[in-house]
Amino acid sequence: MATHALSPAAVPAYRGGIYEWLTTTDHKKIGIMYVINSFLFFLVGGMFALLVRTELAQPGIQFFTNEHVYNESFSIHATVMIFLFIIPMLAGLGNYAVPLMIGAPDMAFPRINALSFWMLPLGGILLLMGFLVPGGAAAAGWTSYPPLSERGALSSPGAGQDLWIVALILIGTSSILGGINFLVTIFKMRAPGMTLFRMPIMVWTILVTSVLVVMATPVITSALVMLFIDRNYGGSFFNPETGGTAVLYQNVFWFYSHPAVYVMVLPAMGVISEVLPVFSRKPLFGYKAFIFATAGIGALGFSVWAHHMFTTGAVFLPFFALMTFFIAVPTGVKMFNWVFTMFRGQLTFSTPLIFAIGFLTMFLIGGINGAFSAAVPVDFALHDTYWVVAHLHYVLFGGSVFGVFAGLYYWFPKMTGRMLDEGLGKVHFALMFIGFNLTFFPMHMLGIKGMPRRIADYASTAGWNDWNLLATVGGFLIGISMLPFIWNVFVSLRNGKVAGDDPWEGNTLEWATSSPPPPYNFDRLPEIRSERPLFDARHGLVAHDTNAPREVEDGQKAIGAGPGEGREGQA
Amino acid sequence: MSTSPRKPPAPGAIVAGGAVLLLIAIVGIVLLSPAGSALYPPPPATAQAREISQLYDIIFAIAVVVFLVVEGLIVWSIFRYRRRPGDTDLPPQTHGNNLVEALWTLIPTVLVIFMFAISWQTLDHVDAVSADPDVHINALAGQFQWQFQYLDKDGNVLATQRRAVGDGGGMAVPVAKSVYVTLESRDVIHAWYVPRFLFKRDVVPGQQNHFEFKVDEAEAGQTFHGQCAELCGTGHRAMLFDVVAMAPADYDAWLAKLVEAANATPPPAPSGAAVIDLAAQAIAYDKKTLDAPADAPFVIAFKNGDPETITHDVDIKGADGAVIANQEPIAGGTTGQYQYQPLAAGTYQFFCSIHPGVAAMEGTLTVK
Numbered sequence A: 001m002a003t004h005a006l007s008p009a010a011v012p013a014y015r016g017g018i019y020e021w022l023t024t025t026d027h028k029k030i031g032i033m034y035v036i037n038s039f040l041f042f043l044v045g046g047m048f049a050l051l052v053r054t055e056l057a058q059p060g061i062q063f064f065t066n067e068h069v070y071n072e073s074f075s076i077h078a079t080v081m082i083f084l085f086i087i088p089m090l091a092g093l094g095n096y097a098v099p100l101m102i103g104a105p106d107m108a109f110p111r112i113n114a115l116s117f118w119m120l121p122l123g124g125i126l127l128l129m130g131f132l133v134p135g136g137a138a139a140a141g142w143t144s145y146p147p148l149s150e151r152g153a154l155s156s157p158g159a160g161q162d163l164w165i166v167a168l169i170l171i172g173t174s175s176i177l178g179g180i181n182f183l184v185t186i187f188k189m190r191a192p193g194m195t196l197f198r199m200p201i202m203v204w205t206i207l208v209t210s211v212l213v214v215m216a217t218p219v220i221t222s223a224l225v226m227l228f229i230d231r232n233y234g235g236s237f238f239n240p241e242t243g244g245t246a247v248l249y250q251n252v253f254w255f256y257s258h259p260a261v262y263v264m265v266l267p268a269m270g271v272i273s274e275v276l277p278v279f280s281r282k283p284l285f286g287y288k289a290f291i292f293a294t295a296g297i298g299a300l301g302f303s304v305w306a307h308h309m310f311t312t313g314a315v316f317l318p319f320f321a322l323m324t325f326f327i328a329v330p331t332g333v334k335m336f337n338w339v340f341t342m343f344r345g346q347l348t349f350s351t352p353l354i355f356a357i358g359f360l361t362m363f364l365i366g367g368i369n370g371a372f373s374a375a376v377p378v379d380f381a382l383h384d385t386y387w388v389v390a391h392l393h394y395v396l397f398g399g400s401v402f403g404v405f406a407g408l409y410y411w412f413p414k415m416t417g418r419m420l421d422e423g424l425g426k427v428h429f430a431l432m433f434i435g436f437n438l439t440f441f442p443m444h445m446l447g448i449k450g451m452p453r454r455i456a457d458y459a460s461t462a463g464w465n466d467w468n469l470l471a472t473v474g475g476f477l478i479g480i481s482m483l484p485f486i487w488n489v490f491v492s493l494r495n496g497k498v499a500g501d502d503p504w505e506g507n508t509l510e511w512a513t514s515s516p517p518p519p520y521n522f523d524r525l526p527e528i529r530s531e532r533p534l535f536d537a538r539h540g541l542v543a544h545d546t547n548a549p550r551e552v553e554d555g556q557k558a559i560g561a562g563p564g565e566g567r568e569g570q571a
Numbered sequence B: 001m002s003t004s005p006r007k008p009p010a011p012g013a014i015v016a017g018g019a020v021l022l023l024i025a026i027v028g029i030v031l032l033s034p035a036g037s038a039l040y041p042p043p044p045a046t047a048q049a050r051e052i053s054q055l056y057d058i059i060f061a062i063a064v065v066v067f068l069v070v071e072g073l074i075v076w077s078i079f080r081y082r083r084r085p086g087d088t089d090l091p092p093q094t095h096g097n098n099l100v101e102a103l104w105t106l107i108p109t110v111l112v113i114f115m116f117a118i119s120w121q122t123l124d125h126v127d128a129v130s131a132d133p134d135v136h137i138n139a140l141a142g143q144f145q146w147q148f149q150y151l152d153k154d155g156n157v158l159a160t161q162r163r164a165v166g167d168g169g170g171m172a173v174p175v176a177k178s179v180y181v182t183l184e185s186r187d188v189i190h191a192w193y194v195p196r197f198l199f200k201r202d203v204v205p206g207q208q209n210h211f212e213f214k215v216d217e218a219e220a221g222q223t224f225h226g227q228c229a230e231l232c233g234t235g236h237r238a239m240l241f242d243v244v245a246m247a248p249a250d251y252d253a254w255l256a257k258l259v260e261a262a263n264a265t266p267p268p269a270p271s272g273a274a275v276i277d278l279a280a281q282a283i284a285y286d287k288k289t290l291d292a293p294a295d296a297p298f299v300i301a302f303k304n305g306d307p308e309t310i311t312h313d314v315d316i317k318g319a320d321g322a323v324i325a326n327q328e329p330i331a332g333g334t335t336g337q338y339q340y341q342p343l344a345a346g347t348y349q350f351f352c353s354i355h356p357g358v359a360a361m362e363g364t365l366t367v368k
Helices: A017-023 A027-056 A067-101 A110-132 A160-188 A201-233 A246-280 A287-303 A317-342 A351-374 A376-382 A386-416 A422-448 A465-495 A533-539 B011-032 B034-039 B047-080 B098-126 B248-263
Strands: B135-142 B145-151 B157-161 B171-174 B178-185 B190-194 B199-203 B209-214 B223-228 B240-246 B274-280 B289-292 B298-304 B315-317 B323-325 B335-340 B346-351 B362-367
Touching: A017 A027, A027 A067, A027 A110, A027 A386, A027 A465, A067 A110, A067 A160, A067 A201, A067 A246, A067 A386, A110 A160, A160 A201, A201 A246, A201 A287, A246 A287, A246 A317, A246 A351, A246 A386, A287 A317, A317 A351, A317 A376, A317 B047, A317 B098, A351 A376, A351 A386, A351 A422, A351 B011, A351 B047, A351 B098, A376 A422, A376 B047, A376 B098, A376 B199, A386 A422, A386 A465, A422 A465, A422 B011, A422 B034, B011 B034, B011 B047, B047 B098, B047 B199, B047 B209, B135 B171, B135 B190, B145 B248, B157 B248, B171 B248, B178 B190, B178 B199, B199 B209, B240 B248, B274 B289
Parallel strands: B135 B178, B171 B240, B274 B298, B289 B362
Antiparallel strands: B135 B145, B145 B157, B178 B209, B190 B199, B190 B223, B223 B240, B298 B335, B315 B323, B315 B346, B346 B362
16 A cells, blocks of 8 residues: 555556446546446436327327326436436536546545445436336426325325435435535645636536535435435425425425526536637636626525425515526626637637537527516416426526537547547537427427426317427437437547547646546646646747736736736737 | 638538527527417416516517527627638637626626516516405315315305316306405315416415406407416326306306305105216226116216315216216215216216326226
């Protein structure tokens, strides 16, 4: 046993094959396992979505002769997508990228890192085992509002709901451990010169996300434990029949689950904030403003949970409406930051940039249609209709998932040493983009015309037939769009172009080491004088700003949020 | 500015730019097409809905402008600022601009405060309740149906409408009168939602929610479809109801008839008629097949073993799907004697009209 565990001399050789992967504490391997595991659950969740869309393609019950299975399908679809795909997928990208980006050899607690990964497949298997128990899997929606999720003949009699609770507590614990690990890593393990305001935006978003995770996840865990006690030990937290309060669960649930939306979207914003500057050959426009906007979103995120409950008649509407509207401000700041990063740049349309642009265009819609729901009286019309389904998918799919793919195309060369095929990547994007909009844009029309969520059937006279059919066609197109991606990964792993250390002319430290990086990441680090150390190494600090010689004396100012630094000089 | 000669855009720029343009085109087509109403709410039917619809229009206008401005900037950047082969020099390394950044913080702030102010104003009107409403209805939601209790000024139940949809069913309301609705559930959470009222409110057990609306006078004679909007279990999608708008005189007559029917004593079953036992529990009949004598009246002694809020009935359909017998639903925990006219020999279907499409609430009636 070496005294200095992190010293390269003490690094044991990698063990071979599967044994190495099963026992690894290397953040890069764990990150890759996060990604693979999350992608597999993405396929599972997508399959359930297609089952739901198949049923809704036409009026009448065609597919789910047992409608309970329909309810199981949309409940498990959402649970898998949120808790086993988006959140861990982004945590996985963070796991891979953060130590590299801050010039650290690994996460602060490598074994806890392995533990938090391995809880995920376990939780996922527990959740899906619901289909094997009498009564089937959880069917009360991913929100599982009591009293419907309480034990009762007409509510949730089976053990599937209990498995759902246990799985979510496990996954939540994994998140908390991961969050603490990120916080300690970011605060304690940055390379010399990497001040907080020189950190890549990706690291900042993971930092804010981790704060949200650590503060909010224990709250939903408490709600889940209370629900478990209600169901199994005769508790009376949420059941009005025995003196409980049904809406209490919703308050506690959304106190976590609204910040969880930002857990699902902030790291994806981080990804595209890395991608856009690199492929525009410009720094991020308004680096510090972007960081403050990220922190602002995180903070405001704790004061808007009840906008999911406007129709319960049990919340103070004006406060939550105002806070919800305010969230649009920092989000708008970010949107303009991104657009102005491209503005007057030199754009190279590699696949990561195209997915990032996809994020921008669709996240914009997801933000705009959210404003409708923030206006309380309009929300009375839109709440629990397909409008909300459209809104949340534009944010989480059009936004986050496109961001995830931007990240996968961006870091695949670093992870594997090989490039993904650009042509297949563009086919993937085109199919997914068209499929996505065909699926989810018509849901606005369905929602405003009155189609509620979570119904297995609708009257053929309601006027919803065409939009539903279109949405189903789009859904299958999204499914098909995964084929070129999967094919691309397999082909490129064997025959892809060799990437080299820095195929994109990156800005951040992960491109300073080999692809894939060695154990413990770096043999040597470039000097870190700004948020773009590799850019500085390539072009020299002077090129960093067109007419700002003073940043040579003060690297901190070069970052650019200071007043009027060389900004007018370029016209 | 780059001086390199103009080249056709890179394939990637076409994919990305084409995608954004496609998106703008989709939104544009939806907005401008004759079916352009697709993104607008259905015609509002109440005074409250009209205000919500107006609020929607304002926010919609702001949304369209924001959408076009930002997507336009994105498209412009994609086509104008692609990297050309001659671009070896770096573009200007712009880190920010305090003036624009302040502007795009301030303008949205003003915009959202404006939207908040007008929605608060609308909310005040939508949530207002008159001191002495003209009609008071208690909507009782249960898995998976609605009942509407008509209350007098003191809150006593005058009569209950147990048939929520279809012929002779629905929650009847007078037009141009204030209708005050209280919501009650004794099982899980439901939501009362009528799209043309642009309104929904949750029905939360252990908590009494209420709201008020006034149907426009021009809507007399209209039927508005509504349904439960909060997932309430397997029969969620079948939890439908109608709101039937009537001229005040028609409404008074309708209510008087409902009250009369509620107070009438049911006629005794004809002696000698065959009595068939049938029970329902947990939204399922206890028998899937029944036998009845041909060409003779018969009686089904029906026991509804479900909780009070869950109603059932036993109707009969012929082989052609036509409803032959249409009985009044009874509340949970009660029994009823349903009388049926003589039927010709053959096979029929008996079913619960409150739970259409629920397989456990259907069966075969063999008449021989």
